[in-house]
Amino acid sequence: MTTARHLFHLLRGSWFRRLFAVRVSSQFADGVFQVALASYVIFSPERQPSPAAIAGAMATVLLPFSVLGPFVGVFLDRWSRRQILAVSNFVRVALVLVLAAGVAADLGGPLLFGLILACLSVNRFLLAGLSAALPHVVDHEDLVMANAVTPTSGTLAAILGLGVASVSRVVWDRLGVDSDVAVLVMAALLYAVAGALALRIPRDLLGPDYDPTRPAVREAARHVARGLVEGLRHLADRRTAAYGLATIGAHRFFFGLSTVMLILLYRGYFHDPSEPDAAFSGLAVAVVVSGAGFVTAAFVTPFVTERVSLRLWVLSLLAAAAFTQVVPGALFTEPALLVSSYFLGLASQGIKICVDTLVQDSVDDAFRGRVFSLYDVIFNVAFVAAAAVAAVVLPDDGKSYVVLGVVASGYLLTGVGYALVSRPRTVAGAPV
Numbered sequence: 001m002t003t004a005r006h007l008f009h010l011l012r013g014s015w016f017r018r019l020f021a022v023r024v025s026s027q028f029a030d031g032v033f034q035v036a037l038a039s040y041v042i043f044s045p046e047r048q049p050s051p052a053a054i055a056g057a058m059a060t061v062l063l064p065f066s067v068l069g070p071f072v073g074v075f076l077d078r079w080s081r082r083q084i085l086a087v088s089n090f091v092r093v094a095l096v097l098v099l100a101a102g103v104a105a106d107l108g109g110p111l112l113f114g115l116i117l118a119c120l121s122v123n124r125f126l127l128a129g130l131s132a133a134l135p136h137v138v139d140h141e142d143l144v145m146a147n148a149v150t151p152t153s154g155t156l157a158a159i160l161g162l163g164v165a166s167v168s169r170v171v172w173d174r175l176g177v178d179s180d181v182a183v184l185v186m187a188a189l190l191y192a193v194a195g196a197l198a199l200r201i202p203r204d205l206l207g208p209d210y211d212p213t214r215p216a217v218r219e220a221a222r223h224v225a226r227g228l229v230e231g232l233r234h235l236a237d238r239r240t241a242a243y244g245l246a247t248i249g250a251h252r253f254f255f256g257l258s259t260v261m262l263i264l265l266y267r268g269y270f271h272d273p274s275e276p277d278a279a280f281s282g283l284a285v286a287v288v289v290s291g292a293g294f295v296t297a298a299f300v301t302p303f304v305t306e307r308v309s310l311r312l313w314v315l316s317l318l319a320a321a322a323f324t325q326v327v328p329g330a331l332f333t334e335p336a337l338l339v340s341s342y343f344l345g346l347a348s349q350g351i352k353i354c355v356d357t358l359v360q361d362s363v364d365d366a367f368r369g370r371v372f373s374l375y376d377v378i379f380n381v382a383f384v385a386a387a388a389v390a391a392v393v394l395p396d397d398g399k400s401y402v403v404l405g406v407v408a409s410g411y412l413l414t415g416v417g418y419a420l421v422s423r424p425r426t427v428a429g430a431p432v
Contacts, residue, residue, distance in 0.1 A: 010146055015201065018197070018200050019133060019201065023153070025197055029190035032186055033161075055390060075369075081132060082133075084126075093191045096191065099184055100185050128369065131375075132207070145302045147353045148298040148301050155294045244354070244355040251351055254321075264397060264398025289338045294345045297348075297353060310357060314350075315419055321348075322410075
């Protein structure tokens with residue numbers, strides 16, 4: 001089946017369209033929400049973040065998800081995933097409005113990060129639930145295309161939300177309104193829309209599949225550690241998925257180093273620290289360019305993987321990421337970093353599409369929620385670990401040829417490692 005027919009077939013499915021609408025609307029709201037956070041926490045004139053400050057913020061926001069993630073899997077494998085998608089968005093409406101009130105009161109310190117943590121924690125249920133639900137609304141042969149269209153479109157929607165919110169900040173400022181508060185209220189309204197869209201899907205359509213041997217939620221929550229062991233054992237028998245998760249974990253580490261470097265470069269190298277608005281605008285352009293790479297991956301990956309294996313495409317993307325970090329990234333100019341950002345976005349989303357498909361295709365539905373929650377934990381831990389390393393090795397302006405070389409070498413070594421562990425086994429000259 002051609003790529004065009006895959007896409008046409010997906011869009012004909014009414015339940016796919018409805019799940020797709022939930023993802024796009026909620027991630028559009030995420031983009032709006034993130035603009036307010038970036039403006040208030042990182043790019044306000046009163047704050048000049050160092051690598052350690054950025055690492056601390058990322059750890060505060062992301063690391064607790066490593067504890068929450070396993071519990072998310074327990075609920076995703078037992079509760080109606082439709083209900084989780086709807087309730088998660090409605091809960092975020094209330095939390096974001098409370099955060100808006102805190103920002104209006106010039107809240108800072110632990111209380112501020114506590115509210116941010118609460119808002120983003122709910123998002124773990126949403127994103128893991130969307131991935132676990134996808135195989136219930138598409139056929140097996142459409143999974144690659146679905147994994148290309150849905151997360152990539154969600155990311156594009158988030159970038160569009162970033163752009164809309166960035167423009168709206170200028171408008172609110174000219175009207176004399178606190179732009180950060182106004183953008184947060186707008187995000188809350190958009191989360192309400194996403195929750196209402198989720199209610200259009202039948203309650204039981206998205207799973208989980210019935211398993212008579214599966215314990216009740218309360219019992220499972222008391223035995224999370226045992227559930228994690230069961231999920232890991234399930235992965236041990238499905239090496240294709242396990243190798244994919246290890247590879248994307250390594251990718252996220254080096255992607256995290258690049259992200260912290262990019263923020264610091266725009267905040268302290270390309271622009272004077274006294275010009276936060278110019279720095280914010282420049283970084284927004286880089287995010288949009290990276291998003292263009294994400295969109296390219298959505299179109300290219302299904303086409304390529306109809307002709308070559310997922311494994312070969314992942315290896316090609318890792319090699320491309322390694323090369324473009326140095327050429328032209330090592331020039332440390334804004335145009336050069338825009339080129340690197342585009343190819344890193346292409347590689348990042350292309351790898352994710354492939355790994356999503358490998359996991360969905362090889363993991364049983366009864367374990368899928370837990371595995372995708374572990375997937376989410378790997379994302380967060382790798383990114384926070386990268387931020388911690390960046391706090392030690394990066395200068396305040398972000399410019400470091402050594403770190404750039406480490407990132408490029410890391411992508412290359414990740415590709416070599418994945419090539420070795422995932423190569424087809426042969427017995428008497430025949431592939432196994």
